[in-house]
Amino acid sequence: RRLMKNFIDISTPGISDFLPEDTLKRNLLLPLAEAIRQAHFPDTEELKDAARNRLAFDELFILQLGVLAKKKRWQEQTGRALKINLPAIDHFISQLPFKLTDAQTKCLADIKADISKSVPMSRLLQGEVGSGKTIVAVISLFTAAANGLQGAFMAPTEILAEQHFKSVTRLCASIAKVSTLLDGVYTFEGLLDRPLRVALMISDMKSSQKDILKEKIKKGEIDIAIGTHALIQKEIRFKSLGLAVIDEQHRFGVEQRSALRSKGINPHILIMTATPIPRTLALTLYGELDLSVIDELPPGRQSIKTRWLKPEQRNSAYNFIRKQIEAGRQAFIICPLVEESEAIQAKAATAEYETLSSEVFPESKVALLHGRMNAAEKESIMKHFNEGKMDILVSTPVVEVGIDIPNATVMLVESADRFGLSQLHQFRGRVGRGIEQSYCMFLAENPSLLGQERLSIIESTQDGFKLAEEDLRLRGPGEFFGTRQSGLPDLRMASISDVGLLEQARREATRLFESDPELNLPENKALEEEIRRVWPKKSEWS
Numbered sequence: 021r022r023l024m025k026n027f028i029d030i031s032t033p034g035i036s037d038f039l040p041e042d043t044l045k046r047n048l049l050l051p052l053a054e055a056i057r058q059a060h061f062p063d064t065e066e067l068k069d070a071a072r073n074r075l076a077f078d079e080l081f082i083l084q085l086g087v088l089a090k091k092k093r094w095q096e097q098t099g100r101a102l103k104i105n106l107p108a109i110d111h112f113i114s115q116l117p118f119k120l121t122d123a124q125t126k127c128l129a130d131i132k133a134d135i136s137k138s139v140p141m142s143r144l145l146q147g148e149v150g151s152g153k154t155i156v157a158v159i160s161l162f163t164a165a166a167n168g169l170q171g172a173f174m175a176p177t178e179i180l181a182e183q184h185f186k187s188v189t190r191l192c193a194s195i196a197k198v199s200t201l202l203d204g205v206y207t208f209e210g211l212l213d214r215p216l217r218v219a220l221m222i223s224d225m226k227s228s229q230k231d232i233l234k235e236k237i238k239k240g241e242i243d244i245a246i247g248t249h250a251l252i253q254k255e256i257r258f259k260s261l262g263l264a265v266i267d268e269q270h271r272f273g274v275e276q277r278s279a280l281r282s283k284g285i286n287p288h289i290l291i292m293t294a295t296p297i298p299r300t301l302a303l304t305l306y307g308e309l310d311l312s313v314i315d316e317l318p319p320g321r322q323s324i325k326t327r328w329l330k331p332e333q334r335n336s337a338y339n340f341i342r343k344q345i346e347a348g349r350q351a352f353i354i355c356p357l358v359e360e361s362e363a364i365q366a367k368a369a370t371a372e373y374e375t376l377s378s379e380v381f382p383e384s385k386v387a388l389l390h391g392r393m394n395a396a397e398k399e400s401i402m403k404h405f406n407e408g409k410m411d412i413l414v415s416t417p418v419v420e421v422g423i424d425i426p427n428a429t430v431m432l433v434e435s436a437d438r439f440g441l442s443q444l445h446q447f448r449g450r451v452g453r454g455i456e457q458s459y460c461m462f463l464a465e466n467p468s469l470l471g472q473e474r475l476s477i478i479e480s481t482q483d484g485f486k487l488a489e490e491d492l493r494l495r496g497p498g499e500f501f502g503t504r505q506s507g508l509p510d511l512r513m514a515s516i517s518d519v520g521l522l523e524q525a526r527r528e529a530t531r532l533f534e535s536d537p538e539l540n541l542p543e544n545k546a547l548e549e550e551i552r553r554v555w556p557k558k559s560e561w562s
Contacts, residue, residue, distance in 0.1 A: 028060050038546035039078070043528055050074045073521065076514035078550075080522050083511070084529035085547075086555045087307030091142070092537060094308060099140030099286040100262055102167045104132040108212050109166050113159060115195040118318070124152050127312040131160050131290060134310070135263065141288035144306050147314030148484045149294045149449030150321055156314070157265045158188055160290055165216055165243040169262025172287075173246040174280055176268050178222045179402055183424055184267065185220040185246045192216065203232045205242060221247035221256075224396060252279040261287045268293060294449070295442055296484035298492050307526075315485075323482050324452040326460045328436070328475040337432055337461050338380055344430050345384055345411045349456065351430035353414045354447055356438050372434065373414040384411040391416055417443065426454030436462035437471030441491040444478050470494060 037044070037052040044051065050058065050067075055074035062068035113120070120128070127145060134141035147153040161171035173188070175181040189206045192198075196208040199215065204225075208216040219242045221233050230250075236242045240259030245251060261284025281289060291309060302311055329337055341351045353376065355369040369390050377386035387410040389401050405413050406425055413428075417439075431451045436444060444462065452458035462475055477490050514521065532544070539548040 025061060028057055032057050036546060038550040039081075040532070040543050040547065043532070047077065047524060047528065049077060052078075072513060075512075076518065076521055077525055079511050079514040079554075080518075080525035081529055082551055082554050084307065084526045085533065085551055088529055088533045089537075091308035092533070094142050095139050097140055097286045098138055099288060100167075100169065101138045102135045102163060102169070102262065102288075104136050104163060106163075106166045109159070109163050112162050112166075112195065112211060116155070116191070117194050120155070121152065121314070121316050121318055123147075123314045123316045124156055127156055127314055128159060130310070130312045131156070132163070135160070135163065135288045140286040141263075141290065142309050143290055143312060144302065144309040145290060145292045145312050145314070146297060146302070147292070147294065148296065148317060149446065150453060151294075151314040151317055153292045153294065153314060154184065154187055155191070157267075157290060157292060158191060160263060161188075161244050161265060162211070162216075164262040164288075166212060167262060169260050170237070170240060170242065170258050170284075171244045172251055172258070172261060172264045172280065172283065173244065174251050174264065174266050175246075175248060178224055178248055179398060180267065181222055181246055181248045182220065182399070185218070188218055188244065188246060192218065203236075204229055205233070205236065216244075217242050218244045218246065221245055221250050223248060223250045224394075224399070225250075252283065256283065258283045260284065263288045263290065265290045265292065268295070295446065296488040298485070298489045301488075301492060322452055322457060324431075324448055324458045324460050326448065326462070326479050326482075328462045328464070328479045331463070331465050334463060337463065340459070340461070341412070341430050341432065342381070342384075344459075345381075348427075349429040350405065350408065350410070350425060350427050351412045351432065352428060352447075352450055353412060354431070354433045355414065355416060356435050369414055369416045376412065376414060381412060385409065386412045386414060389413055389415040417447075424453055425450070427456075429454070429456050429458040431458075431460040433460070433462050435464065436475060437464040437467035441474055441478055441487040441494070442484070444474070445484050445487050448478075 032053040035053040035056065039049065039052070043049075049055075050070050050073075052074070055071040058067040058071035059075060062071065127147075131141065131143060131145075134143055145153055145156060157173065161173060164171040173181075173184055175184055189198075192206070192208045192211065196210040196216070198206060199209045200207045205217050205219045208218070217236075219233055219236065221230070221237075225233075233242070233245075234256055237245055238257045238259060245258075250256075264280050264283070264287050266280065266289070281287065291306070297306075302309075341353075344351060353372070355372050369388060373386065373388040377384075387401050387405060389398060393401075401410075401413070404410050405428075408427060428451050431447055433439070433444065433447050439447070448460040451460060462478070464471060464475060467475060474490075474494060478487060481487055481490075536544055539545070539551070
């Protein structure tokens with residue numbers, strides 16, 4: 021402490037403040053040197069809090085300036101303005117086998133307004149599991165095709181990419197005639213004044229078929245390409261990419277997003293997530309994006325009956341699953357780990373599978389799915405489960421996103437206290453996708469007080485956005501999304517869950533950015549240097 025005190029006393033007089041004087045006064049902030057002194061050796065409790073407040077403000081302020089610079093840089097680029105009032109688009113929407121909800125229509129209007137401008141769209145579409153984001157994406161991709169441009173639809177896993185491919189082709193087939201299926205490309209007649217061609221591109225394909233698809237994409241002979249990160253490989257070239265849709269975007273790193281963006285001349289970008297993100301967090305993590313929210317479920321979507329069970333209720337949970345299977349339904353059982361771990365005494369999927377298939381449900385067909393299986397094994401298991409050939413799927417969290425099995429009515433999550441609220445909500449969203457009443461059971465052996473609070477909240481709440489707010493309050497943003505994935509600098513003093521300070525920093529950043537976006541004024545030079553220190557890669561912020 022003596023060494024540290026000497027160091028602080030010697031070094032702080034030489035520290036110059038990078039915040040403009042009027043920003044300090046307006047926000048009643050301590051000068052930087054004083055804040056550092058009081059953070060290490062506070063004179064009073066009030067000064068300790070004021071020091072933390074100043075240093076936390078700095079982090080959030082600079083983070084917001086970086087995010088706003090990203091947005092400005094994107095908006096300065098020239099994109100392609102699409103025609104949105106074409107008869108083919110209206111016909112496509114009018115022929116859908118269902119009516120769009122008001123929320124879907126509103127989000128679609130936001131997207132159409134964006135893509136009709138020559139500034140490339142950069143929009144985040146949020147919506148609960150089953151809220152109908154995919155159809156909004158499909159109409160947007162069809163709009164690009166109607167304008168003679170290509171669309172790309174990128175998903176984080178092969179299972180999800182194939183599911184999107186099936187959804188898109190099934191939807192088109194319900195409206196138009198499928199004329200051919202050749203080399204993995206579906207061709208639909210009657211939707212446009214030319215055939216509409218839709219293809220799937222994933223890593224787990226024969227190289228010969230991949231080569232054919234690459235060539236077709238390059239020549240513009242595929243209108244909508246659906247796939248995984250295979251779509252952003254260096255050798256993939258689009259002839260005229262007009263719109264890129266990225267699903268479950270937090271699964272992709274910053275580099276992968278920009279790689280897809282670079283496949284066209286500033287294509288419009290639509291990013292989708294089924295993970296409800298509190299607005300404050302969305303403004304920080306995705307501050308360069310405009311935000312649309314599908315905040316209602318289509319009619320007929322039922323609430324899922326949810327119960328938190330104690331260890332002694334395990335057998336009654338198994339009996340309940342047995343009855344559902346006897347009635348012709350299917351069930352998911354989720355375990356946190358693939359293999360047993362000394363450090364984390366959680367149920368392992370492999371061990372659980374052995375027990376369940378041989379001892380608990382010997383009369384049922386039980387399958388195992390985990391992330392260490394290769395793509396072909398996963399696909400085969402999901403195909404069998406989807407076709408009703410398996411009764412119970414024991415899985416690690418690999419099924420968290422995007423799996424759609426309408427006949428599955430029961431979800432049992434083991435060691436549920438080890439998951440966050442948003443993740444538990446995602447698991448719950450795997451059931452309730454058909455017409456039958458669905459159920460979700462959370463088992464926890466010995467939950468901590470925090471674990472008990474989480475389980476209590478999810479048992480009584482179906483609203484994903486409320487759960488996300490609670491998750492942020494209970495766990496903080498680090499667990500919500502890693503800053504590495506989001507491309508944001510690490511926060512040492514600030515917390516994104518500090519909503520008041522975050523909004524204050526955003527307000528100040530917006531004010532400064534409007535008056536001096538390039539930070540050219542003499543009073544902002546020190547601030548520009550600090551931003552470059554925090555955002556070391558120039559491409560990340562300016």
